[in-house]
Amino acid sequence: MLNIADTLHRWCREQRPFALATIIGVSGSAPLPAGTSVAVDEDGTVVGSISGGCVEGQVYELCRQILHDQEAPRRAWFGYSDEDAFAVGLTCGGELDVLVQRIDPTAQPHLTRALSEAAGGRTAAVAQVVDGPANLLGGLVTLHGDGRMSGTDLDADTSRAVAEQAAALLRAGRTARSTLGGDAATCPERLTFLVHVAATRPRLLVFGAIDFAAALSEAGRFLGYHVTVCDARPVFATPARFPHAHEIVADWPHRYLRRTAVDERTAICVLTHDAKFDIPLLRLALDLPVGYIGAMGSRRTHTERLRLLREAGLTEEQLTRLRSPIGLDLGARTPEETAVSIAAEIIACTNSATGRPLSRTTGPIHRPAQPAGFPHPGPRFPAETRSRRGAAYTRTLQP
Template sequence: MLNIADTLHHWCREARPFALATIVDTSGSTPLPVGTSVAVHEDGDVVGSISGGCVEGAVYELCRQVLADQGAPRRARFGYSDADAFAVGLTCGGELDVLVQRIDPAAQPHLVTVLAEAVGGRAVAMAHVVDGPADLLGSLASVLGDGSVAGTDLAGNTARAVTDQTRAALRTGRTARSTLGGDADTCPERLSVLVHVAATRPRMLIFGAVDFAAALSQAGRFLGYRVTVCDARSVFATPARFPHADEVVTDWPHRYLEHTEVDARTAICVLTHDAKFDIPLLRLALDLPVGYVGAMGSRRTHDGRLRLLHDSGVREEQLSRLHSPIGLDLGARTPEETAVSITAEIIAQSNGASGSPLAQRTGPIHQLSGRAVMGTPGLNKTTQAMVSSQRSPEWAAFRVPQP
């Protein structure tokens, strides 16, 4: 539905009902992807397209019916009909599943907020229940770029489970459908949720054109990051050495970081372990509103790095954000294993998780809210103790920034 955000924002500001038809599933060749919507205003105006024209008339009529009877959402499936060339169907040969529902902006004020953010070019995500119990079908939940919930039609554990899933999709920057629930501890109802995402890919900035950077750039790209490798040494910073990076930059790390765009989803990984690069770079990175800052090096390197950063004026609360030595304790040795260690830590932080083995935990595998962090009510004492036992004193002051 975010493909027509500008018009929907205008209609929501008017607080007048409209019908929304959304592609929730496809098979074979279809003109447009899952998540694409068409909307019909109560005065008959229409915006968007879901098929390039071949089933628009039938979808328009369904929208008008839903508006007229103010009934429950309806599902319809359209496919190719070779028996009748004029039958409603997709001439491309594929099939698409469409959910048609009535939207009442007055009852869903969060739509104005999330659509305004999308129109303004800011990251947002909207969860859309496309399969499940009849009373939940068509329900929406909106999450803003900082991870906060703009509003939801859901309640209780179901709302928390859906918004957690929405945050996860927002971090990837991809519209996707997923199934969740069926667990009384997390989400009692089994749901299929389509999360509409309007967001650029999150950035992973890797400083240091080393073998570890090559492996990490591949892992970062696999996770959906837009990866940049930066090094001041042109002989090492070449696209041929980093084929999985989206860009390779030759520049002094701190100078590049000073002039590049970052946000709360950005992961900064410093792999140079050379003080002349690290210290000015980390001084700047720890003062930026990014999601993750990690630096490679031994314990001795880490201790010396902390002293130099402290002596250069970096405050204790800033130092507490630094993940150093970088990565989780997986016993990694090779560049590839180290890349897994680093990305595992990034994933754990972004979800507010401890990084401890699931076998050592009790309760649900998927917590109701991954935003919980140490020192906040969301983590119980057992989990806090596990985290404390695995981290240095600097980690104890760490707070997970909202993505």
């Protein structure tokens, strides 16, 4: 739902009821991930998309029905049709599990606060019950960036249990599903909930004020990173040379890295290929819980760099985290091509992907996003629907 937080926040401020259809499970090659929503208000105004167009009409009508009749939340399932690729279904071959529910802002003021945080670019999360007892389906628990619960549709004990797991996913910065319950210690009834996370931008730290850094900072900004360019030479580290960076720092790289905030979503790119900068910086970087560390240089430079890092006391396990020479093998030569190569490796590393051509791989094209340390539980489609792929169908599942 946070993909349309701006509009939903405005509707909530205006106390305008709306129907919200959210992807709660994805299987196969679906165009959009779990957590993506479309909403329809009482005037028929629609915002968002959950399929790139192929099932929007069906979802729209279901939203209008639930909103008009004030029905309880309902799950709908959409699958692929081999017999008629233009029938209602996902022509891309994917399968979607969708939860449709009516939202009344006057009865759920805590949602307005969470949407305000998300729309303002601040960290927030909304945990949405997507499977469990009928009376809890669609229930919402909202959290602030510090993990503090700000409102809930559930009872106190269940809310605390949901908030505890949701806070961990919020810290990881990714939308994902989680399950709890089935025991007296948490919740007596088993619940599955989807945690919608609006996180601050991940960081891209680029060290070395060179032409390659300028191209990489532009690519990083395009990908949604908060980009910092750092160089010890003030004459080169200027806003004029790096107009796409959010922050320009003139300082020794390792000194800046020691005092700046990083997390598992941070990508560090060392483009200086100068040992007096690289070695102190990489000694520190390889001991930090960041998601990506890459260093530019030839294979000869890399071999010498590894020798110096070993002499500095780094272990082989730490050195395996270093991506050098940096980037994927695209035959890149220009700064712009090299930036694409590096950006592609960061994307592949972030998503635990191979970086191989899709034409040389098998299986689903779109993989579920996996927050660091949190396995993705995946969609839970009924067995009878999974066995019927190849038939044209759209099923509505009652809770």
